[in-house]
Amino acid sequence: xxxxxxxxxxxxxxxxxxxxxxxxxxxxxxxxxxxxxxxxxxxxxxxxxxxxxxxxxxxxxxxxxxxxxxxxxxxxxxxxxxxxxxxxxxxxxxxxxxxxxxxxxxxxxxxxxxxxxxxxxxxxxxxxxxxxxxxxxxxxxxxxxxxxxxxxxxxxxxxxxxxxxxxxxxxxxxxxxxxxxxxxxxxxxxxxxxxxxxxxxxxxxxxxxxxxxxxxxxxxxxxxxxxxxxxxxxxxxxxxxxxxxxxxxxxxxxxxxxxxxxxxxxxxxxxxxxxxxxxxxxxxxxxxxxxxxxxxxxxxxxxxxxxxxxxxxxxxxxxxxxxxxxxxxxxxxxxxxxxxxxxxxxxxxxxxxxxxxxxxxxxxxxxxxxxxxxxxxxxxxxxx
Amino acid sequence: xxxxxxxxxxxxxxxxxxxxxxxxxxxxxxxxxxxxxxxxxxxxxxxxxxxxxxxxxxxxxxxxxxxxxxxxxxxxxxxxxxxxxxxxxxxxxxxxxxxxxxxxxxxxxxxxxxxxxxxxxxxxxxxxxxxxxxxxxxxxxxxxxxxxxxxxxxxxxxxxxxxxxxxxxxxxxxxxxxxxxxxxxxxxxxxxxxxxxxxxxxxxxxxxxxxxxxxxxxxxxxxxxxxxxxxxxxxxxxxxxxxxxxxxxxxxxxxxxxxxxxxxxxxxxxxxxxxxxxxxxxxxxxxxxxxxxxxxxxxx
Numbered sequence: 041x042x043x044x045x046x047x048x049x050x051x052x053x054x055x056x057x058x059x060x061x062x063x064x065x066x067x068x069x070x071x072x073x074x075x076x077x078x079x080x081x082x083x084x085x086x087x088x089x090x091x092x093x094x095x096x097x098x099x100x101x102x103x104x105x106x107x108x109x110x111x112x113x114x115x116x117x118x119x120x121x122x123x124x125x126x127x128x129x130x131x132x133x134x135x136x137x138x139x140x141x142x143x144x145x146x147x148x149x150x151x152x153x154x155x156x157x158x159x160x161x162x163x164x165x166x167x168x169x170x171x172x173x174x175x176x177x178x179x180x181x182x183x184x185x186x187x188x189x190x191x192x193x194x195x196x197x198x199x200x201x202x203x204x205x206x207x208x209x210x211x212x213x214x215x216x217x218x219x220x221x222x223x224x225x226x227x228x229x230x231x232x233x234x235x236x237x238x239x240x241x242x243x244x245x246x247x248x249x250x251x252x253x254x255x256x257x258x259x260x261x262x263x264x265x266x267x268x269x270x271x272x273x274x275x276x277x278x279x280x281x282x283x284x285x286x287x288x289x290x291x292x293x294x295x296x297x298x299x300x301x302x303x304x305x306x307x308x309x310x311x312x313x314x315x316x317x318x319x320x321x322x323x324x325x326x327x328x329x330x331x332x333x334x335x336x337x338x339x340x341x342x343x344x345x346x347x348x349x350x351x352x353x354x355x356x357x358x359x360x361x362x363x364x365x366x367x368x369x370x371x372x373x374x375x376x377x378x379x380x381x382x383x384x385x386x387x388x389x390x391x392x393x394x395x396x397x398x399x400x401x402x403x404x405x406x407x408x409x410x411x412x413x414x415x416x417x418x419x420x421x422x423x424x
Numbered sequence: 425x426x427x428x429x430x431x432x433x434x435x436x437x438x439x440x441x442x443x444x445x446x447x448x449x450x451x452x453x454x455x456x457x458x459x460x461x462x463x464x465x466x467x468x469x470x471x472x473x474x475x476x477x478x479x480x481x482x483x484x485x486x487x488x489x490x491x492x493x494x495x496x497x498x499x500x501x502x503x504x505x506x507x508x509x510x511x512x513x514x515x516x517x518x519x520x521x522x523x524x525x526x527x528x529x530x531x532x533x534x535x536x537x538x539x540x541x542x543x544x545x546x547x548x549x550x551x552x553x554x555x556x557x558x559x560x561x562x563x564x565x566x567x568x569x570x571x572x573x574x575x576x577x578x579x580x581x582x583x584x585x586x587x588x589x590x591x592x593x594x595x596x597x598x599x600x601x602x603x604x605x606x607x608x609x610x611x612x613x614x615x616x617x618x619x620x621x622x623x624x625x626x627x628x629x630x631x632x633x634x635x636x637x638x639x640x641x642x643x644x645x646x647x648x649x650x651x652x653x654x655x656x657x658x659x660x661x662x663x664x665x666x667x668x669x670x671x672x673x674x675x676x677x678x679x680x681x682x683x684x685x686x687x688x689x690x691x692x693x694x695x696x697x698x699x700x701x702x703x704x705x706x707x708x709x710x711x712x713x714x715x716x717x718x719x720x721x722x723x724x
Contacts, residue, residue, distance in 0.1 A: 079548030079592040083570060172542055301568065308556055310543045314536035315608075317505045319615070320529025320557035365543040365595075368568075 081366040089363055093376040097154070100380045104150045104387040105142065109395050112138055112146075149279040152288070152344070153386040153400075154379035156277065157351055159292050159341045161359075161378025162299055163334045164352025165371050169310040170330050171225075173239055175415060177353030178338045181239070182246030183220045184349070187335075187342035188273060189250045190216020192257045194343075195269065210291050214339030220246055221331050275348035275401020277386045284344070291340035299333050299371070302326075306367040348401045350408020351378050357415070449514075450619050450651040451479035451502060456511030458494075458501055458675075471497045472508065473675035481516075481618075484645050484652040486662030488686075489672035490696055495655045496537070498672065499621050502653065503534045516618070529557035533612030535605075535622040544595035547588055547607050552579040554614025579614045585640070586610040601628035609637065613644075620644070622654040626661060638665040659713045663687050664705065671695060687711040 105117050120142050160178065167176040167183075178184045194212030227242035254273065258266045280288070305326055308316045316323050341348075355378040356370065363369050382400070385407075389400040458472040471494045479485050487495050500506040502513065504520055513520040515531060533554070545553075555575040571579075583589050586606045591599065596607060605628050612620055620641070626634040642665060644650040656662050662669055662683070669686040671679040673695045679686040689702045692713070701714040 079546045080552055080571070080576070081549070169543070174542055303568070304556065304559070307545075307549075308553055310545075311541070311550070311553065312536070314500075314505065314534075315611075317525060318503060318529065318532075318534035318536060318612070319553060320524075320526035322525045360544065364549070365545040366549055 081364070081369055086369050089369060090372055090376065093373055093380070097376050097380045097383075100383050101150055101154065104153070104383045105146050107387050107391050108141075108146060109391075110138075110141065112142055117142065145279045148282060148285055149277055149386070150383055152280050152285060153277045153383045155285075155288060155292055156341050156345045156348065156379075157355075157382025158375040158379040159296065159337045160348060160351040160382070161355040161374040162296055162371060163337050163341075164378075165356040165367065165374045166299055166302075166306060166330055166334050167352070168356055169306040169367060170327060170334070171228075171239060172310065172312060174357060175240060175353060175412070177350060178217070178334070179347060179349035180247075180353060180412070181220070181224050181243035182250060183217050183224070183335065183338050184342050184347045185247050185250035185254070186220025186223075187213040187217035187339045188347055189254055189257075190214070190219075190339065191343040192254050192269065195265075196257055196261070207287055209343040210288065210340035212339070213341075213343035214336050217339040217342070218332065218335035220250065221335050225331070271399060272346040274399035275346040275404065276397075276399045277345050277348075277382070277389075280344065288340055288344055292337060295333055295337040295340070296375070299330075299337070302330060302333075303367045303371050306330075306371070307365075310365070310367070346399075346401060348382070349405045350412065351382060351404055354408045354411045355381060357411075448481050449478045450481045450483075450516060451477075451653075452514045452517075453477050453479075453502075454512045456501060456508035456513060458497060458506060458508040470675050472501065474511075475672075475675070475677055476511075477670055477677060477680050479619075479651060479653060481651050482645060482649045483667040484641060484654070484665060486666035486669045487653065487655045487672060488657070488659060488662050488669060489678075493672040493695075494675040495672055496623055499534075499623050499653065499655050503532055503621055504528045505534075526557050526561075529615060531617060532619045532621060533615040533617030535608045535612045535620070535625055537623045537627070541596045541604070544597050546592065547594055547596055547599070548579070548583070548592040550596050550607055551583050551588075551610045551614050552576065554582065554611040555579060557615060578616060579610075582610040582613040585613060587636075602630060602633045605629060606633070606637070617650070619651040619653065622652070624656060625654060626656065626658065634661065641665065659687060659692075663711050663713065664708060683710050687713060 102114065102117060106112055106114060116138060120139060163183075164177050167178065167181065168174055170176075171181075178187075190212040191209050193216070194209050224239070224242045224246055227245075228239040258269050258273075261269065305321060308319050308321055309323070309326065309330075311319075313323050316326075356374045359374045359377050360370055363373050382404070385403045386400045389398045389403050392398060454476050456472055456475050457470050459468060459470045473494075475494075475498065487498060489495050497506060501508050502520075504523070504525060507521065515523065515528070520528065552571055552575060555571055555578065558575070559569060580589075583592060586609055588603065588606050588610055591603060596604060599607065605625065609622070609625065612622075622641075625637055625641075629637065638661060641650075641652050641654070645652055654662070654666070664683075666683065668681060669679070669683055670677060671686050671691065678695055679691055687702055688711075689700060692702070693699050699716055701716060702711050703714070704710070705712045
């Protein structure tokens with residue numbers, strides 16, 4: 041509780057004990073007009089930051105298309121992409137194999153990686169503001185494993201084999217994720233307060249239970265399907281069909297758009313529930329909406345790519361350090377960075393031991409886990 | 425409890441006969457009862473048990489009482505953060521329960537008890553969030569959109585008033601408790617409210633800032649006709665700076681009146697359970713409370 045270092049203005053310094061200052065803190069020369077524009081988010085900073093991040097995403101995307109078991113020359117990538125946009129004109133000179141690899145394998149995979157990364161990072165941002173906890177992340181809180189359980193139950197019941205698979209599995213994941221979020225929130229809430237550590241503890245317990253249930257489901261499946269399930273659980277980006285990609289994009293598009301429409305609300309919620317109410321937010325209703333959105337996005341992502349951890353925590357944290365806490369910039373910037381990061385991680389996952397592949401979830405966990413430990417150990421004072 | 429219900433019916437009759445609410449009242453609180461939803465740890469007692477009072481527009485009202493007397497809950501009820509189970513509150517003649525949270529936030533600024541900030545918003549960003557209730561209304565305006573020039577001007581003014589212009593760029597997480605408190609008040613002023621509700625506004629402040637904030641509240645009242653309701657533990661502060669004082673005990677109003685009517689040794693002893701000295705402030709003539717010190721420490 042130190043007083044500001046600034047010399048108190050004369051009007052405030054009582055000349056004697058009984059003089060009550062009549063015009064305290066009404067003085068000139070401390071604040072000059074126009075301080076604010078530099079200290080708050082402006083449209084131009086918003087545009088520049090997001091523009092730069094979008095360019096970075098495109099560069100990384102092209103690199104991801106280039107690397108692989110068989111590298112594709114950049115010139116060909118550009119020609120093929122332009123050709124694809126221009127409906128096949130002038131691409132005859134590129135070998136058919138290359139073209140198939142690019143169009144059917146690498147491009148959908150890179151796009152999926154971007155979408156998944158985007159979504160996980162955005163959900164992470166939303167959960168952190170909503171739960172007032174910089175360590176929140178769908179993976180850590182058990183929301184991902186809830187979604188995975190939902191999807192696994194769906195697979196067990198045979199939903200995955202119906203023609204509705206593209207729509208039904210994300211719905212199962214959504215149900216599981218929503219259940220997990222509600223339970224974790226209920227477990228951790230303590231009279232309007234959300235102690236950070238009890239939230240994490242609730243997540244750990246929930247994770248353990250859900251993982252056990254998923255293991256149980258896996259053990260009663262026939263071994264061939266069980267292997268595929270394990271690979272999926274570890275978090276894997278596999279080349280989807282364009283139909284799947286489209287189905288997922290619809291889910292995520294709606295979810296992300298609705299999330300983006302809550303950016304200023306997230307700002308206010310991040311101040312704490314008392315403050316949010318004081319600033320005119322119907323906190324109960326808003327929380328419900330945001331929980332449903334977070335569960336929707338997580339469920340859809342997990343049902344396609346399994347449990348890819350820590351992106352939702354690491355990316356928003358790093359981005360916040362650089363662009364500041366205003367969610368109008370933080371949310372879209374985290375989405376772009378998350379997408380870029382996962383595209384990169386997936387490229388590493390499929391080229392590091394090429395032709396073998398490592399599940400990308402292992403890469404993200406190996407980068408994110410240590411970061412989590414760092415936050416927990418070295419920034420404890422901030423989180424208490 | 426029997427006595428209570430009698431009193432309530434009497435008073436309801438009285439309220440009916442009075443009819444319309446006086447326009448000069450900022451708040452008209454009638455017989456509110458509030459308790460938290462039943463929990464095993466709580467015995468389900470009423471936190472606020474039949475509280476009635478008026479807050480006149482443009483007055484500074486201090487709410488005092490022992491720990492657990494319901495002061496903070498009362499403030500939350502006034503801000504519509506908690507809804508009383510019984511009774512009625514009107515805010516400038518409008519029924520509080522039928523207003524939306526956003527409507528209330530355009531009229532009432534709240535300075536909550538200081539909580540640790542986790543996210544590194546800059547001071548300026550925090551203050552300008554006070555403009556949030558005044559955003560254009562519409563379905564999609566929760567997320568998109570920027571503060572107008574007017575919003576920025578108002579926030580700048582609020583920051584100047586609270587003397588935090590020099591820390592505008594700093595993150596709220598790096599501020600001292602006193603600075604953070606002033607940021608919260610600036611944010612509430614940024615709401616351009618007619619009523620300001622403060623919960624222990626001076627709890628974290630050193631003497632200089634206590635004096636500064638209290639005189640500032642007086643000044644806001646005099647210059648802008650702001651109505652102020654402040655909850656505090658500090659009887660002296662409330663006695664010196666408030667027009668009227670509401671003394672709560674066990675969720676009920678013990679006294680409501682000018683400082684000299686409320687700050688009386690017998691009343692305070694009954695409520696707080698300890699003997700204190702009350703004399704007059706040498707300059708203002710208002711009552712002043714002193715702890716008994718060594719000479720009276722044995723009690724009464």
